[in-house]
Amino acid sequence: MTKTTRRTFLKGAATAGGIAAFGGTAPYFKKALAQGRKHITYLQTEPLTASWDPTSHTILGQIYFEHHTYGKLIQTPMRANDPEGIDYDLATGQKVVDEKTIEYTLRDDVTFHDGQKFGPEDVKATFEYASNPERPAGTWYPGQAEVEIVDSKTVRVRAADGSYPGSLFWFLAGFLPIMSADDIKNNSLAERPNGTGYFKFVSREGPTTRLVANADYHGGKPEIEEYISTFVGDANTRLLSLLSRESDLIERIEPEQYETLLNEDVTTVRTISTENKYLHFRNIAPFDDVRVRQAACHAIDRSLILEIMGPAGHASVGQISPVKFGYTDDIPNSPEYDPARCQELLAEAGYPNGEGMPQIDYLTSVGFYPKTKEYGEVITAMLQEQGFPVNFSVMEVAAWLESTFDLSRYALADTGWMTGSPEANLVVRPMWHTDGGILSDCLSEELDGLIDKQQSITDPVARKKSIQTELMPGLAKQMPSFGLFTSVLIHAHDPALKDLYIYPNGPMDLSRATWTS
């Protein structure tokens, strides 16, 4: 009789282990990577959609992608030291002709990726198509635009119904990818991206998209010859991928990951973004009373929220980001943390110490913005401390996206608003004008008047003054939404990668990026 002894067991286990270790895996026990220095692998946090048409979506990830493949009349890099600066791209100049009209002079040495020459008819088709309110991205623009082709190098843009000044495109043109008139006419935009950008589309395989350098780019062929972009949903996976050099560039670094990366051989980039984070009030009790909204703002100590945000937050005043046209930190009636004033306002509104106040449902997301759950809990605690009966709900992204636009359900909701231009109206109008009101409905005719007034001013200096001295104090008085802080975008990349520029709304300019040894 043969029994299994310790020796025979160990012999069998060692044999099995040996097969596993050497027979199966040994040939692969080395890096299967051969990272070239002429391409960039970028891990994106949002997938691209099924349509390549830039007007078919309002999704940030795809807007980032379009930055490489599509040119614009102008670029608005929103540099920290010059947030209103403009770089000319397909245009060589822009000027306000009259109250209704803005004029662009165009380059005549540009071709689309399919070889067609760029011309004024492309600008006309693009503006008229993209500003159509029936297009999903039409909401970025103030209304249907109309373009007059003056000559082969000049176009004039105005509102089709004269309802807004053409000068609104002063910054907005930096957000609009110029499409080919033929693609628009032939309804072929969705099939492949065909722009004038420094990278050309090659292929899309599952979540991976490949672009190559555009040798005919009017700014000169980029040194980076190939750009590979892959959607990777998990933040830790993206980080580990960069650390193991399977990717070169990643975005949306979490605050705690940033601290880790400071000790690693990677370059981190912090960019003050165009996005403010808000606490939106909805026009349901108790926030249908402006005094309660003001009281809630006085109950919240924003310095605590900034502590939680760490490197991902930047202190700001008011409702727009410091890189937006019209930003000011001098808003005298902007509410600060003041529990005593909070109690006064609550008493005036008939809720002394919060007594008799109906339950407040507060909604936030997890997995979309950094730390929303964490600072949401702190906001809840601060409001409860002053007597607000807050019920805090956290939802995953898809459920939250649906619920947050339902203004009748949650009295408080937390969102950000990232836009791709210094233009303040991209924030102000959809959120706080009664034409929009998509996240707060605590609005008024007075606020509409202030928004319309600044929009109608053609002189940029006078318009900026109107935003700073009338609109911002007006928003602070009405308080439909409380600006908590400005988001900071954190990217990380291989330290050998140089000369890339990250826009404050997230896209990257890789046209001059290089690899150093």
Next chain:
Amino acid sequence: MTFILTFLLRRITQGVVIVSLVSFLIFTLLRVIPGDPVRMMLGPMATPAVMEQKAEELGLRDPITTQFGRYIENMMNGDLGESYLLGESGGAAPSAQNTGGGSVTDEQIVERTKTKSNRAKVLKLIADGLPYTMQLAGLGLLFTLLISLPLGIAGGLKPEKWQDRLAFFTGSFFISLPNFWLALVLILLISTKMNLLPAIGYKGFAYTILPAIVLAIELSPVMIRGLSVSIASNLSQGFVDGGILRGLPWSRIVWRHIIRNSSIPMLNLFGVQIGGLLLGGVFVVEYIFDFPGIGKLTIQAVLQRDFPIIQGVAIFAAAFLVFVNILVDLIATYIDRRLNY
């Protein structure tokens, strides 16, 4: 032969009913839980009017029964629908003909609101991801067996001895490691710090090894425990003493009698494990390792409310589970002719 035919007919009929019920359940649940796929397609800035138009275009405003009927009809024709978000793989941009450009008419603008797109076919997405998932699941199961068989058999044959304790300790240790945590730790140590194995994405077979190890560590405890308990209980059976009295070699008693008798519960356990792999472990592991299989496809689809993909994968998974269970029962019947499933 008659038995097999009746068996297959009965089980396949049951399977069709199960798959239909699962399909309807998933189809309905997706449409009642919060999360609007149209919002995910168009982004946060899309107006309610544009969203409504898109929802109607996709048929999402029809009654659920109408939508389900349409879905089943298409499925019968081999069409599982198109992803709401994922595009077809594409080649280089074709060179467009110069048609002269010019302005756009109102009719053209209206026509274009019915967005043309390159939405990917769900069947193709599943077919593309399946070989990767099968490779990962296969290697994971192989590693599981390599770990579980020696430990489980030795532990079962030596109850209360160090072999049994080793099997128990290993199983307890493995089961206490959450797969997502273990995956991240292994990527950090093995791939990032030691540069021994690649981990993120897929550029060759080597990318399967680390995720397969994570799967094996997740699956082994149940297999180890199942094996050792089953073998230990068979050890006390009369046929073992009978074999010894008849003078049979111990190895023959073990391999021909004890392990054979233990194999039926193990086979059933193995069938369930494959289901567990498909529905649980593989999905999480693929997502963390960015492994391009069906699991990653499904998790992304769930997060983005890509209904056609979720429905397609659910039907596929249900059909696969039914198939595996039929196969397991068939093999069990072959091993032990007394069984009648």
